[in-house]
Amino acid sequence: MNDNKISTGLKGLDTILMGGYPAACPTLLKGGPGTGKTVFSLGFAHAQLQQGASAVIATCDESPERLVGYMDRFGMAGSQHLASGKLVLLDFRPNLSETVVGEYDLSPILLRISHAVENSDAAILVIDSLQNLLLGLGVTEPRKEILELFDWIREKEVTTLVTMSASLDNQPHSLLEEYAVDCVIHLSQNLDNQLMTRYLRVLKMRGSAHGSNSYPFSLNHRGVSLLPITATRLEDAMELQRISTGIPRIDSMLGDEGYYKGASLMISGRSGSGKTIFASTMLNQVLQQGEKAIYVSFEESEGDLKRNLQSVGIGLSGYLDSGQLLIHSGRAIEMGLEDHLITILNLVENESPQILVLDPVSALMDMGSSRMVKMLMIRFISHIKLAGTTLVLTELLPDASADYSDLAISSLVDTWFKLRQVESNGELNRLINVVKSRGSKTSNQIKEFTIGDSGILLEDPYIGEGEVVVGSARITRIKQEQEEAERKRYELIQIEQALSTLQATYESKQKVLGAEFESERSELMRKITELKRQAGQVLEQRDAMRDARE
Amino acid sequence: MGRLTKIIDMSSENNPVVEKYKFLLYIDSAKPKSQHAADRLRALCRLHLLENYTLEVVDLQENPTLFEYRRIIAVPTLDIETPASQKHRFVGDLSNSEIFITAAGMMQEATKMAKQAVDIRNKIKPPYKPG
Known part of the structure; x- marks a missing residue:
């Protein structure tokens, strides 16, 4: 943690800002309606309260009671902190029935804030949101007097987070952005294919390096989640432990030992080639070892999946009841790609399973431009890897495709199986081969397999004579x-x-x-x-x- | 101004007439715009025959907690409580007195007898020009 940075309370944002918000000076959080400004500021206050520091929140939008209610709902113990006196809420909501009868000074704003900060010995100050502060006086743009407030913040070295609504049109940067604050963060919403995604971008940060990209983030019942980029640094710990796939002959195709723990595996195949059963067999194997697992299905409901797998001898009900297995079903179109990935990441973070199955990952792929999807998948895969969870992706190949992977993510996975169906003599036969497997002596053979009552059975195919x-x-x-x-x-x-x-x-x-x-x-x-x-x-x-x- | 007409409701006629207006003036003695607010208010009341009032002046420098409690963001701010317990807030140094006079006049209309109110309204026709 950097000395002159203060944690934002959000792991991903701390990484982007290389430590947190700049200490002892104001940061501006700018975003349109519904981009999560309030949630960001509450998260910041919570992070400080957790460390035993005090925080002052000046609210100009919502009543203090509602803010405390939000904090309670996000698990930030708002009422508890309020009762202990660590959290001070200043009610700056505009009084719309005020009548302006002449000139006035805004000195009470600074005085009230400084009074509260000094009395509670607060480490941080949050103002949410600035443009409504003077609404009762019929003023929407921050006036010169507001700049005095920022001067005071710097003088008293109070780390401050100010939120402000962004104008919808591309207005030139306001005085506030250019002069008054040291760090500007933009929040925005993008609508792509009718699905909304929220993005965060650091516009400027005086005297410090920062991540400069647009980062997707998600708002959910637990607060803000950022899809962090930390893991793209390729700092994964080395893992030597091998895990069996549950099919001995597949293990032997991977150099007799199975896959590495925490690896990412992909199973590609057309519909009906047995991808789900394959992935479930691996999942079942991990469950049998007493480890936790998560199955994310974009095609089948929990009940259907249970029934279908039961028919091939994979019984999951027991594991579901004991909580060892979590099945998360949802249609891909329910939300944006980022939201999906962040939801899954949150599940992984909460449960820390040994294996995560995404079936099929291709359902997520038509949710954006291929380049963007690839970038997200890089982040996602490396983040899962960092969590030490084995990732099993299934990829549905279109029937018309020549068995090529459409996803440009095959280079990201460690082990890649290809399932095929070969038509000959009036029958379709199933084949599997290992396209690649990093760090293993992989078999170059194409094996035939059948799906029976007890799952997948591998046969030795006839090889020879070309x-x-x-x-x-x-x-x-x-x-x-x-x-x-x-x-x-x-x-x-x-x-x-x-x-x-x-x-x-x-x-x-x-x-x-x-x-x-x-x-x-x-x-x-x-x-x-x-x-x-x-x-x-x-x-x-x-x-x-x-x-x-x- | 329109919302001030709400004050005229029938209930005030049935209520026993409360004698006094309560004026609470919040100022910041460190700011020039606050300096003459109290004097101006007294002058306006005198001019428009508004006699039955009490005036209390609160200085920000002396009592910041009260400013927090009353959610005041600008000085001078004038809180008026009418004899019919209606509350009104005016922000500014009363230099734009026309609005204030009209509003104050309508408050009187609501709380005083109709005849008296008409008299006052006739008198405030020429707008007051300070200085």
């Missing part, structure tokens, strides 16, 4: 293969027999040859002995002759 064969053709192919193998085995036996015959022949021939060799050899040996003997006789005779001559 083409994938599925369904009954696969069974035929397997039969053919078995016959082929049988034939080969028979042939093998025959060859083996031939080989052993050859061996026997060889061996017998070898024996004959050996016998011949032996007889030949002994004959020759005998001849050698005979010749040696005869040679000996000749020598003996020669010796005898020589002896006789002598």
Whole structure:
């Protein structure tokens, strides 16, 4: 937290303003009717009251009683703070029955405010909303005297939030914006496709950096929610734990271990390809581990979903009753994309589930220009990731599409499954493959699966000879293969027999040859002995002759 | 001015006439525009024969809490409570007296007897010009 900033009480806004509203000087919150100015200012006051500081709210629109009522309803304990004296409400509502009879000074405004701030030792001051302050006097534009108030605020170093209604036409910036305040925040409403979205933009902030984009935000029964951009900084913690998908063969396609905890997964497929069942199987697996889960359905009601999943062996009623599972059903057209995402983020923040299923995310996609949707999805996905929740998105591919993803968010997800239906031999067969999975040894195979009473069952498809064969053709192919193998085995036996015959022949021939060799050899040996003997006789005779001559 | 005609209602005739107007004048003694408000008010009353009143002057510098309680944002502010308990608030230094005189006149009309009221209205025809 920055020293010269004061928390706005809204996490996302603190990030955009890099700490909060500038301390010790006035901030102007400008917005048309219904943009949530009052809620922002109440949130700010609440944040300070929570920390034990005092706050002064000068209300020019609504009665103090109603403001306290709002705070109570938003869970800000307004009446409690009022009773403890920490919260001081100044009633500056215009008195419309006043008659102006000459010139006047506005010194009581400053005096009342300074009196209240000094008496309660308040850290912050809220004025809501400035343009109505002088309405009773028939003045709608802030007068010079109001600037004195801002000078006093700076002099006394009171952090102040002033709200003001924005004119509908693009008037040049008022004196107030250009001179008097140090930070200007614009709130606006945009109507797109008949759906309203609220945006926030920081126009200026003296002496400090700030986020400069238009940020969507949502007003709901809990106050203001901003879709924060923090997570787009890519600072997610590293997660090594793997979670099973609930289908062992899919796990093995993801490198034998399943997906990483907190990953974002997308399942793409045309209608009827089994996306919901796939996502629910993963959800069921997490529920069985005793973890929390949220299922957001844009197509089916809670009851329908329960019944439909029961038919494939996924029973959710028990988990719903125990509160472990939350099913949030709603039509996409109910509200704007930002409101949807913020609602879901709030659910995630409250429940901190281990897994969140959005079925189908494509229902949200035609709710704005594709670029805007992508930007929002980047924020959304990274925010969910930051919360450590596994995100499962299903994407409905149009029937006419060539199985390409229409959403430009495939690069944002960690793991992407593609479900397909292949038509052959008069039947549609289901296939699944892993398009990508970061940080896993993914299988390159296309697997066939069937949906039965016990959910998804993966089969090994026939692979080889160039083409994938599925369904009954696969069974035929397997039969053919078995016959082929049988034939080969028979042939093998025959060859083996031939080989052993050859061996026997060889061996017998070898024996004959050996016998011949032996007889030949002994004959020759005998001849050698005979010749040696005869040679000996000749020598003996020669010796005898020589002896006789002598 | 139109709303001041509401004051003329039948109930005031049945009520016992309350004698006095209550004037409460809130000023800021530090501001020049507040300086002569009380004098001007007295002069106007004198000029238009409005005698039965009480005037109390409250200074912002001395009693800021009262300003909070009465929700005053400008000085001088004049609160009038008529004898028929009708309340009116005027903001400004009474330099634009025409409006004030007309309004005050109509209040008298409502609380005084009709004849007397007509007399006063005849007398206030020429607008009062200060200074």
